[in-house]
Amino acid sequence: MAERLDPRAVLELFKPVTWFPPMWAFACGAISAGVAGGRWAQVVWGLVVAGPLVCASSQAVNDWYDRHVDAINEPHRPIPSGRIPGRWGLALALLWTGVSLVAGLGLGRWGFIATATALVLAWGYSAPPFRFKQNGWVGNLAVGLSYEGLAWVTGAAVVLGGALPGTPILLVALLYSLGTHGIMTLNDFKSREGDLRMGVDSIPALYGPRGAAHIAAWAMLVPQVVVVALLAQWGLTTAAAVIVGLMVVQIVMLRRLLRDPTAPNALWYSGFGVPVFVSGMMVAAFALRGGIVP
Secondary structure, three states, X not given: OOOOOOHHHHHHHHOHHHOHHHHHHHHHHHHHOOOOOOOHHXXXXXXXXXXXXXXHHHHHHHHHHOHHHHHHXXXXXXXXXXXXXXXXXXXXXXXXXXXXXXXXXXXXXXXXXXXXXXXXXXXXXXOOOOOXXXXXXXXXXXXXXXXXXXXXXXXXXXXXXXXXXXXXXXXHHHHHXXXXXXXXXXXXXXXXXXXXXXXXXXXXXXXXXXXXXXXXXXXXXXXXXXXXXXXXXXXXXXXXXXXHHHHHHHHHHHHXXXXXXXXXXHHHHHHHOHHHHHHHHHHHHHHHOXXXXX
């Protein structure tokens, strides 16, 4: 552990590009719960906890326990390339997990519980003996609950002064968590070769590119259908109609992936189709805003 660390390699280990989804979900949660009032500082702090702390911790944990798979799929990553030497990868994962837990204390009771649960899922996803990612169905669900559902609930709890959000917010957060299962399946297209060689049962490894593409499409679309139905039932018909429009855009874009289910097309949809999906999250959040749902 005497080797010097390159700060650029540490930042790459923490993958800042992955911080956006939980920060976006946290923002959706804060908006869905209503006016933040005098809690703006806590909301900003929550965004830091969700992204640069909890999500960064999960990335470090994943890179450490996936270093052998990454040596095949992404040998340029900081750990397999040797830019983060020795056991520094594990040390950074443990350190950032501890920092995240302490920071979560500033988010109130339910905010801290959600933070701790997200960290437990992050370690369970990558680390033995659980290693949820060995099974694509379980691993993707764990990521969805952590990155989207728990982040959403934490944002709402912060705005509500630490109280548990109501059933409508919990339902919508859960549904978008389930939709994230499909997004994670798309992400796994790029690692299919390494997963097959190392015995990781990701969805693309289990069902092949074509089967995985169809599973991802249904996993993203079905929860949105349920969200639309709930919003319509609650009288939030404008938001429901907007999300239907966003789903139409997604379906048109999904046709390209389903016709040619390759890793480049999965990456293309992740870059252009997933933003449309998460836009629907924000539409639902604004519709729920102010507690007007019975």
